[in-house]
Amino acid sequence: MTVSAALFAAQRDHFARLDPLLPTAAGASRGEALRAVTAAGDEVAGVVHRYDHQPGSPDLVWSAATAWHLFPFVGGTGLAGMDALLTAWRSRMATEDSGEDSACVVAWPSRDAEAARAFLDHGMTPLTVLAIRGAGAGEDVPRTGVRLARGDDFEQVLAITAAATVYTGLTGSRYRDDTGALVAPGLRATLDSGSAYVAERDGAIAGVADCQWVRSLEGSPAGELLPPGKWAYVNAVSTVSRLRGRGIGRAIMATAHDEFLAAGARGSYLYYNPPNPLAPVFWHRQGYRPLWTYWETRPAAALR
Structure with missing residues (x-):
């Protein structure tokens, strides 16, 4: 998929402003293209990948058997851009017979509060956090x-x-x-x-x-x-x-x-579940702090 140079540059600038420890925003990979337009006329885009994990796969420890992952490119459009993209994704997922053991997943910088509002509005839950600790x-x-x-x-x-x-x-x-x-x-x-x-x-x-x-x-x-x-x-x-x-x-x-x-x-990193009553407190006391949050809807059909 091709993302416009302007949109990609805006995404890189947005990540740099959000958190100095974020790596440079990655370019678009191959996958199913998703596009949307905000009410203000700003174009946003995304790439959707489907992952199917067979019985016995170690990935099933943390993943639904069938998971659709969205990789957004919303630049600096904030809440409006992410909302428009998630609305387009919901329409796309309505065509899938996803089953119960399924999920829609988005990994996004933890400090982006506007995006978090959009994820919550579309029925997504912060189920996993990638947290880091400097040496x-x-x-x-x-x-x-x-x-x-x-x-x-x-x-x-x-x-x-x-x-x-x-x-x-x-x-x-x-x-x-x-x-x-x-x-x-x-x-x-x-x-x-x-x-x-x-x-x-x-x-x-x-x-x-x-x-x-x-x-x-x-x-x-x-x-x-x-x-x-x-x-x-x-x-x-x-x-x-x-x-x-x-x-x-x-x-x-x-x-x-x-x-x-x-x-x-350089440091250490890990994944924890925010709803877990033990993990967040323990890891924050160890000096870890959120970098990426994985938002999920399970089953996938529950995306709204």
Whole structure:
């Protein structure tokens, strides 16, 4: 799809004004074109991608089985432009037989309050936030009992992670009966790579942080979301439910943040669910702040 040079330039300027940590707005990719015009005569555009996740796909941990993602190009048109584009998208989605396990998704800079108003007006919910933390001094909390995870920790770590993922599904991703099977391959790979941390209490694993390394380069998928550089990705932090509130998560992350800094990370990032009663408070206290918000409507037919 072709986006006019003027509209793309306006989008880049808009992102730069919104948040200094946003990467340069990406150009339009291939996909289904969507166009609209505001009441004032301003043209806006978008690209729609459909993603179909087959049974057993790890993507089903966080995604609907069928998801339509909109990538807006509204420049500096604000609420009016996003409203016009979402109205056009609603008309487009009315032609789909989407089913219950489906979603309409838009990722947009978290600090754009005018766009947030448009998303809310069209029945979308902020279900996921990508939050970042710059490299800095470690927290002054006890780090005792924290170590790198080993391959023989897998069964304990899987049980803790699967239980936490089911809990997250209450307020974010859709609940899946096969959650354990979906998260197992990625978790095994992380343990094998030596980038996961566990905390032990009374001889048993009480919490785990599943971490990975990502390099953000211009033109790469990560480069569309993060400033350039080497980033630590915190895929999940899970604590045994009966031990929550005892500082185990903080101890794990204090150790992980020290390691990230020593390894030359520009910072770290993660995804959390705003409706989760535990996650936002925990991560904000760890120094993370929202960069991108993923707005969703489930099922897709509920877009209005």
